[in-house]
Amino acid sequence: MINHNNAKINDIPSDDLKKKIRKKLIALRDGMDISKKSEKELNIINKAENIIKNILDKNSYNKNIDNKNTGNDTIYQNNVINDFSGKKYIRNLYIFAYRAKGNEVDLIQLIKKLWNKEIFSESGYTDIQLAFPKIENKKMEFYTAASEDDFAPGHFGILEPVIQNDNVHKIDFKALAADKNNTVIVLVPGVGFSKNGHRMGYGAGYYDKYFEGACDFNNVVLVGIAFDFQIYDIPYDSYDIIMEYMATNQV
Ligand SMILES: Nc1nc2c(c(=O)[nH]1)N(C=O)[C@@H](CNc1ccc(C(=O)N[C@@H](CCC(=O)O)C(=O)O)cc1)CN2
Ligand SMILES: Nc1ncnc2c1ncn2[C@@H]1O[C@H](COP(=O)(O)OP(=O)(O)OP(=O)(O)O)[C@@H](O)[C@H]1O
Numbered sequence: 001m002i003n004h005n006n007a008k009i010n011d012i013p014s015d016d017l018k019k020k021i022r023k024k025l026i027a028l029r030d031g032m033d034i035s036k037k038s039e040k041e042l043n044i045i046n047k048a049e050n051i052i053k054n055i056l057d058k059n060s061y062n063k064n065i066d067n068k069n070t071g072n073d074t075i076y077q078n079n080v081i082n083d084f085s086g087k088k089y090i091r092n093l094y095i096f097a098y099r100a101k102g103n104e105v106d107l108i109q110l111i112k113k114l115w116n117k118e119i120f121s122e123s124g125y126t127d128i129q130l131a132f133p134k135i136e137n138k139k140m141e142f143y144t145a146a147s148e149d150d151f152a153p154g155h156f157g158i159l160e161p162v163i164q165n166d167n168v169h170k171i172d173f174k175a176l177a178a179d180k181n182n183t184v185i186v187l188v189p190g191v192g193f194s195k196n197g198h199r200m201g202y203g204a205g206y207y208d209k210y211f212e213g214a215c216d217f218n219n220v221v222l223v224g225i226a227f228d229f230q231i232y233d234i235p236y237d238s239y240d241i242i243m244e245y246m247a248t249n250q251v
């Protein structure tokens with residue numbers, strides 16, 4: 001006989017469980033010790049720089065698709081799961097970043113270094129563009145931005161590129177990714193990540209929708225950005241995007 005009561009207890013819909021965990025993780029983030037925040041961020045930025053270097057050095061744009069993270073490997077402990085191979089024929093590097101909301105990991109020190117061309121200029125890339133999310137008609141788009149002057153507060157109080165500015169151009173992601181001359185490294189914010197690289201956001205599905213199918217592109221690499229306490233046993237759905245790398249302050 002089927003025990004319906006038991007089935008109910010054991011079969012919490014993933015949506016409800018996700019909501020519960022999302023709330024818990026946002027509370028953890030809001031309650032973090034602010035005096036330690038910038039030190040942790042420096043640590044995470046160092047990790048992110050090393051991951052980007054690793055991607056560039058190992059020419060990930062030509063990597064074998066079999067090496068993509070399928071969501072079954074533990075990636076946050078050592079940051080690197082893939083071995084890359086291939087020959088160098090890269091031209092343009094696009095880094096998709098984000099402007100921090102609330103107590104998210106703030107990447108501004110890394111963003112400034114990239115704008116000032118203080119890093120990766122020797123890597124053989126002729127151009128490095130930074131792009132940032134902007135919510136338009138309930139959809140997320142990415143726009144280039146070249147300095148702090150290119151931003152104004154937008155949806156949810158997050159700084160967004162100002163469309164009228166000369167350096168601000170809308171990204172055609174599918175076209176960008178389809179051109180093998182481009183490498184796209186996406187620094188992905190999150191409320192939480194599983195130890196296998198699954199992402200939980202604010203629940204609107206913006207990143208899932210924008211980067212749906214991105215894993216089919218060899219030259220697009222998703223890098224999750226998180227404080228160590230945001231690595232958590234979260235339930236995930238088939239449409240949740242999977243990170244290939246995680247930059248956390250975990251040693
Ligand atoms: N820094 C950053 N920028 C980003 C994202 C992100 O996660 N982080 N996004 C990723 O998708 C998009 C914005 N997505 C969002 C989706 C929903 C809510 C939202 O519902 N906010 C509520 C309550 C959130 C809370 O409890 O803190 C609010 O602001 O009132 C915010 C942002 C694009 N830009
Ligand atoms: N690729 C997709 N196409 C259509 N709908 C999707 C897609 N991915 C997610 N969704 C829908 O978006 C909703 C929110 O998904 P989820 O809870 O995973 O968001 P999230 O990743 O936490 O949010 P965000 O990306 O905005 O930070 C779900 O109800 C889901 O059905």
